[in-house]
Amino acid sequence: MKRNKRSWRICTILVLVLVVLGYTPLMIPHGIYKPMIFGIPYSLWTSILVTVALVVLTYVGSKVHTGRDEGEEEA
């Protein structure tokens, strides 16, 4: 339970870091589209990667979130 709580907190912090990063010039630089990867412009491939990371964190979060339905035992 304690470990899950910590893991949930880590997930939340990582998500918050990604959210902040997502709106900085690091991810959406004004008018810049290079370097491209597989021909995909910079802001697009970085934001696709970060979106995938968010979904992975959601998956991990779904495993470690400590909330339970009434009457449900912790796994």
Place this chain on the structure above:
Amino acid sequence: MKVWIYIFFGIFFALLAFASWKSYRRNRSAEEFMLAGKSIGPILGFLTFSAALFSAFTFMGMPDFFRNHGIGAWTFLAFSDGIMVFFILWFGYLLRKKAKEHNFQGVAGLMVSSYGTRWAGVAMFASAFIFLIPYVAIQIRGISIFLEAAFPGLLPSWTWALIMVVMMLVYAEIGGLKAIVYSDAIQGLILLLVIWLIGSTCISAFGNVPDLFRAVEEVNAELLSTPGPNGLFSWQFLLGSMVAVVMIPVTQPQLTTRLVVVKDLASMRKMAYAVGIFAILVITPTIFIGMYGAAKYPGVPTSEFLSQALLFDQAAPVAALAIVGLFAACLSTTNAQIFALGNELRSLLTGDEKKAMRITRFSLFFFAAVVMVFSTLMSDELALLARVSFTGTAMMAPIVLMAVISGRKPAKEIILISSLALIIYLLSLAGVVPDHVGKLKLDLSLYLFLIVSVAAVTFIKKKIEKLPRLES
């Protein structure tokens, strides 16, 4: 192509008929009809949530958004959806807990019992009505554009809209929410299949992905970075959109209800990350369709681009499937939203259940009629209209969030504060209030105002409650 259209429509209608037959029960209770007995499993749960979220707006609005404003459209929707699905883990858990305590019948009803005043429910219902009606009308508008292009001159657009609305009402009347959930699942799968088929055709028209982007670079390199050629995707626009999108499960009742009707918490969690995966899968091909349009159809009107890219440039079976897919998307999203409005109204009604259900059923007809009228007045800027709808309802998020988070009764002033923000936003849409406060966009300013004032009101209420009571 017509033969393919008949074949795919035949299959689609057969699936719908099967879904209605499976969902229909004589003498079902209001909860079975309106909330599917709160027993939806994780697979149906994620498909119905995704289908309610990704609709004609994704299918048509997003490619057009990529075409006109460039790759920032990914951050606008997909990145925001990634944040939203994580938020669902936290919010969905608290919401389900609250819903159990208050015997959830609808978001408006939940707010009435949480705040202890009808005004909380009325405010939620009013905002849902004001912003969902245009949002639903977008869907109808989307399919009308498409059907007119597929069958030029056959029927006027309002007749297509009427056919859709009548079908939707009959279907909802027979099967209730359960049937809508099944149709959502069918629609979600068709949408995913057809959007990838079209996306792949768009890539192969240029050879491969790098060549597609190279072609766009030659036409308009500004599309490959933010803020895009028209400067739309500024960080302020994207951040404001993110808040609005993340708040969708909080303030759009058709989605809030879906978090509650999933049978258990484990299913809801699976649903959250599955929606995230679905979001990436469904938005990715819209990049290719949009970039294809940017290189091949720059500057043409939306309807022309969509009918070319989604219909006439596709092989006959794919084009036919696109028509059926869009029709299905439109039908299920419209159904989900009209039904949600009906459910919200029902959760506000007290007294005899049969009478409440009669009023609710009548209200579905009324909402559908209003939507039909609106759909004839809509513009073609589907994605921007959707954003307005999301932002408008997001102004009411503090009401729901505070009700769900607080262990005790939240301050009633929150209703007033949220309603004030909503009115200011509406006035800005009407051009009465400027859309910026200094350099900050109005939606971001209103979010700041909401955060600060709701925190202040909650703090003051806590302090007052701690004061020793005067003995009389």
